[in-house]
Every structure is written in structure tokens, then in C-alpha cells.
Amino acid sequence: MKEEIIVNKYRVNENTMLINPIEAIEYYAVAEEVDRKVFVKQTPFEIVKENLLIGGSDFDGRCRSITYKLEMQKKLPMPIIPPRNIYAFPTHSPTKFCCQWIFVEHIEKIFPVKNDKDFKSVIYFKNGEKVYFEVSPHVLDTQLVRTWKVRKSMEDLKVIPSYSF
DSSP: OOOEEEEOOOOOTTTTTEEEEESSSSSSSEEEEEEEEESSSSSSHHHHHHHHTTTTTHHHHHHHHHHHHOOOOOOOOOEEGGGGGEEEEEEOOSTTTTEEEEEGGGGGEEEOOOSSSSSEEEEEETTTTTTSSSSSSHHHEEEHHHHHHHHHHHGGGGOOOOOOO
């Protein structure tokens, strides 16, 4: 059984696997970590935006940069804290209530779900957990690839040659 706690604000960390929206009186999101569930009094989008600021940027700046460098337009993966390899992608438009944020370092495999009217895919996480999603495996796979492209572009910044003037 995972430990469960309630917090006002949530700091994304290396153990964060998924941030889900939730309709409850006391909180708006649940952050699924490797070994605990954290119920948060912020929406998933608020959590992502605040953690981007903590990581050295803001949501709009990251969006402009990703669009400029990689020509991506919608449902942009986010380098939350690049030096710690914390990257996440949204399942839907980040402003939609149903948007979930999936942290790529924890994904083991993505599979389709057949004969289920509510769910189209399942992600198996490295800690042995599995979570079902309403979006197709194609969408999840595409978002995963896009996230790796964003990560590569961030890593390329570390090796920019210096020029003498």
C-alpha cells in the first residue's frame, strides 16, 4: 500500500510518474510517485507551471522555445527540470481538465487496451504499476517520441561550442 498525503503545493521530483486531475472537495490533483500518492490543492497545470518556474523558466517561454527549435505547436512536452532529467508530456491540451502529465523516465511500456469502452491504452511503469488512459497508444507513443526530441534539444545546449572574438 502506498503512503498517501495531502499538500497545498507539489514539488515535482525524480519519483514523480504521473499527475492526474481529480474532482474532490479538498484537492484538484493526485501526483503518483514511485512509492506514494500525493493529493494536491493545485490543478495539474498549476503544478507544472509552478515547477517550471522553480526549474528556471516559465510555461510560455518553454512553449516558445520548443516551437522555435522543433516546430511543435500543440500538447508540448515540457522540460520541467532538465538538469535532473525530469521531462513530462500532456495527454491533452494542458488547459483541459482531463489533461494528465506523464513523466517519461518511469515508462516501461505502452500497450493498447481492447474491448474496453472507457480506456484505449495502458502504461506499465518501471515500478510495476499500470495505469489506464482514455487516449490511444498512438497518441502516447507520439508524445513519448516528441518528449525525447525536446530532451535531446535541451542536451544539445550543454555542448554548444564557445567562440573567441
